[in-house]
Amino acid sequence: MILNNKIAALPLLIVIGLFILCGSTPQVYAIAIEEQVTIVFTSGMAEILLDRGQGGLGQLQTLLQSLRTHKKNVIFLHGGNALSPGILSMNDRGAHMITILNDLNPAAMALSKSEFAHQEDNLSLRTFEAGFPLINCNIYDPLTQGTIEGIYPHHLLQVGNMKIGVLAVVDPEVVSDYLTQRILAKNINTAVTRNTKILRDKGADIVILIADLNMDNFNANFSNPPVDIVLLDNLAGTPDFTQQGNSLFELKGHEGHAAVIDLDIVKNDSQTRWTATAKFVALNDYPIDPEIEKKITMYLGQIGDILHEKIGTTWTPLDTSRKAVRSGENAFANFTADTLREYYQADIALINGGSFRANKFYPAGSTLTSGDLLKELPFHNQAVKLKVSGKMLKLILENGLSRINEQKGRFPHISGIEVTYIPNNPPMQRVRSIHIKGKPVEPETFYTLVTLDFLANGGDGYEVLINAKRIVTVGKTRLLWEYVKNQIVKEETISPIIDGRMQALHP
Structure with missing residues (x-):
């Protein structure tokens, strides 16, 4: 958790795979209001042809449906790395992934480096097919000085009585690593600070940053991030879920896994406080949703017997x-x-x-x-x-x-x-x-x-x-x-x- 300097950090209990966190941000309200929010965070899973025992989008849908049935406010945030690489992405540039993700209904999806594997024009096409916002605030088109067509710099969610802002950044090396055609990268710290202020001005009680960075890169860019919760998307390493500071989560090597973060939020006349309980979930522990399985089978049928x-x-x-x-x-x-x-x-x-x-x-x-x-x-x-x-x-x-x-x-x-x-x-x-x-x-x-x-x-x-x-x-x-x-x-x-x-x- 990243705290305003006026509010002291609450104690933090760390258990392997389980984190109890407390936090606060300054707001002004006449009476105390409470809300429970569950965040499901994952990324990747661009490959739909899975090996035996590997968890994927079908199992993720089962997890989401279970949580949405039993919990009041569930927010699914996708960290990106979803449109490529994959066995079908060579042909449809990730269009099949957007169709499947539409069924999973994410509240927002961040752009990660692999979203640029098929260049900006194809990415813009995918945004128009998506029933959810794709977000990024540190990549821009120098011709328009704005975001790539179809991409939003941030997103504000109304969740019960709370407003939750979400923004995302991608590693600036995407420009050289993926030979992008016409985009440039802004300073990450500047972009996050500016967009966090916009979200605060719109009434955000909590601001969440999704960052396509590893822990070292994140720390090199931020000494005191202006946001409340940070979700780092790091595909390197073995599957793990770690934490640094009070509200910074890092998912490592997490293909086939998801983080489930339960927030208990209280806002009163002087501040907003929350307590978060988080766990790392292996998706192969869940059955495959039959509708998603049917859709994946249909897509794999397009390339026929060549797979086997x-x-x-x-x-x-x-x-x-x-x-x-x-x-x-x-x-x-x-x-x-x-x-x-x-x-x-x-x-x-x-x-x-x-x-x-x-x-x-x-x-x-x-x-x-x-x-x-x-x-x-x-x-x-x-x-x-x-x-x-x-x-x-x-x-x-x-x-x-x-x-x-x-x-x-x-x-x-x-x-x-x-x-x-x-x-x-x-x-x-x-x-x-x-x-x-x-x-x-x-x-x-x-x-x-x-x-x-x-x-x-x-x-x-x-x-x-x-x-x-x-x-x-x-x-x-x-x-x-x-x-x-x-x-x-x-x-x-x-x-x-x-x-x-x-x-x-x-x-």
């Missing part, structure tokens, strides 16, 4: 969890990079860790399907062949390693070269050596590199690739997952391994 098409077997275990593909060399990423390099006869191949999205473990002996690859590599990436110097190659790798401790999607997966690096060195000073065919890479020698058009255009901080000479844009009718599928079909059985091509040193 068996294409081969892996004789080695594969781990595509978020941490595994964003913090070090990875067996399946090696196989993917090798496939691309060999197909286009390039000296080097480069793929970013953010390309892999299934977040899944495949035991040795697993049968692989086309559906597995669609979930792993769900983006419309085309191949681009470039010429890069050895000097440029070092800068490329330094960028890929610059955010390794944050598990950013830019981590470089390579083929054709061997790299040693020191992860604890300062950013842009981590590459120790680069070898190709056993010999050091020469700074002035040029090499052919095949990569993804997203990276070649400067995505994920790879701006240095913009200046590389393009030999040809290849694979215009083939997506990355199709190259991998064809190679698996050709080999029938694969045995990807970590072979030391990206070796971390700890001197």
Whole structure:
């Protein structure tokens, strides 16, 4: 809870998975008014093709219906990361997700970085299909100096006798990470302060901020946030629900989970106070709502039998969890990079860790399907062949390693070269050596590199690739997952391994 300086914080009791919080904000009322409000907060779940035992939108609907039946005021707030990546998002740019979310009836949905995966125009189209407001206050269109068309900077809810304001911010790196076409980011603190004041002026008793930031980024932007409750949406890490301060919640790695926060609010002639009890809920503990299941089955039917098409077997275990593909060399990423390099006869191949999205473990002996690859590599990436110097190659790798401790999607997966690096060195000073065919890479020698058009255009901080000479844009009718599928079909059985091509040193 974030308190006005005039009001002292109430004691806080912390129990694993359960938080008791108290708070207050200044208001003026003649008599005391009480209200009970339940907030359901989650994000992600853009993938509707779920593995056995995984919780998703169908179970979330069951949870919401149960709470709405037994509690007076239930507010469902969605933290974003819902429109991409997903097995159907490649085709409809997230339209199916809006249709399903309309049935779940969120009070508001925040924009997170992945909402920009299909660019601003498609995002605006989704807002017109939505029966709920999509909100963000720190991204703007410089042509109009306003929000993106269809996006609201904040939202005010009338909940019983209380007014609850909701606003949201997204990590400003969305502009470079997703190669947005015409948006810029405002200072987060300034945007939140301004919109909180607007909500207070409209009579908000409590203001909630949804932030697509991890705890470190949040603390770097705020020392004393002007809001009352903060909901941090952090997809990194294992599922967890943590708290810092009095009203700051962080959901980590929470695909298939939701937070349920019960607020008991009292406002009188001098202030508004609340007590909150919060818990972290695993959605797979709930049955699937039949209507949502019917809708998901209909959508999956659009891509037919391809989902279950068996294409081969892996004789080695594969781990595509978020941490595994964003913090070090990875067996399946090696196989993917090798496939691309060999197909286009390039000296080097480069793929970013953010390309892999299934977040899944495949035991040795697993049968692989086309559906597995669609979930792993769900983006419309085309191949681009470039010429890069050895000097440029070092800068490329330094960028890929610059955010390794944050598990950013830019981590470089390579083929054709061997790299040693020191992860604890300062950013842009981590590459120790680069070898190709056993010999050091020469700074002035040029090499052919095949990569993804997203990276070649400067995505994920790879701006240095913009200046590389393009030999040809290849694979215009083939997506990355199709190259991998064809190679698996050709080999029938694969045995990807970590072979030391990206070796971390700890001197």
